[in-house]
Amino acid sequence: MTIENPVKRLLMTVTQGVYVVGVGDDGLQNAFTASSVMQVSIQPPMLALAVNPGNASYPLLVESGVFAVTVLRQDQCALADFFGNRSARDENKLRTVPWHAAPSGAPILEEGLSYLDCRVVSKHPAGDHVMILAEITGGDFLHSHATHSHTRPLRYDQVGDMDGSDELLPDHLGIPGADTP
Numbered sequence: 001m002t003i004e005n006p007v008k009r010l011l012m013t014v015t016q017g018v019y020v021v022g023v024g025d026d027g028l029q030n031a032f033t034a035s036s037v038m039q040v041s042i043q044p045p046m047l048a049l050a051v052n053p054g055n056a057s058y059p060l061l062v063e064s065g066v067f068a069v070t071v072l073r074q075d076q077c078a079l080a081d082f083f084g085n086r087s088a089r090d091e092n093k094l095r096t097v098p099w100h101a102a103p104s105g106a107p108i109l110e111e112g113l114s115y116l117d118c119r120v121v122s123k124h125p126a127g128d129h130v131m132i133l134a135e136i137t138g139g140d141f142l143h144s145h146a147t148h149s150h151t152r153p154l155r156y157d158q159v160g161d162m163d164g165s166d167e168l169l170p171d172h173l174g175i176p177g178a179d180t181p
């Protein structure tokens with residue numbers, strides 16, 4: 001797949017993973033694909049997640065104050081596509097995929113590589129997303145696979161333009177209308 005947008009090509013050099021974030025605790029649960037996830041603190045272990053507040057998952061995440069990040073394997077592009085291009089507004093995505101609840105109650109995909117259970121600490125506006133800071137309260141590998149290539153984590157640069165950001169990103173950086181001297 002050819003990426004046309006030069007800003008998208010540039011941003012793809014920033015290494016990110018591709019995850020499925022499970023939200024909600026008892027009763028109402030959902031999950032969505034996210035690439036904007038990073039570890040931000042060592043002591044205590046903390047993680048940052050950027051969420052589009054327009055996602056059906058957002059109110060569930062904020063109300064429950066917990067989420068669980070399933071790390072996808074390199075052969076799980078189809079799962080990233082499924083959870084990232086469909087919405088709980090139209091269907092129950094968790095109905096067709098095996099999952100169980102993390103200790104927090106948030107859903108974990110059973111076929112993933114590993115998971116991190118998280119508790120929200122604070123929220124910060126971040127452009128068209130909201131940056132969620134969370135403490136990592138638990139986590140583990142989901143299978144005792146040997147280190148084959150398919151057990152490596154899926155990377156954002158491996159999924160092409162699955163999220164459609166090629167078209168959404170500006171085609172140049174800087175202040176609109178301002179010329180570089």
Ligand SMILES: Cc1cc2nc3c(=O)[nH]c(=O)nc-3n(C[C@H](O)[C@H](O)[C@H](O)COP(=O)(O)O)c2cc1C
Nearest residue numbers: 032033034035036051052055056057084087088163
């Ligand atoms: C590869 C990929 C990465 C994505 N990364 C994010 C992300 O970091 N944050 C986010 O809010 N949405 C992200 N999305 C979009 C959501 O997964 C998508 O809007 C999803 O349909 C929301 O589901 P929901 O409405 O059921 O919550 C990504 C989608 C894809 C395909």
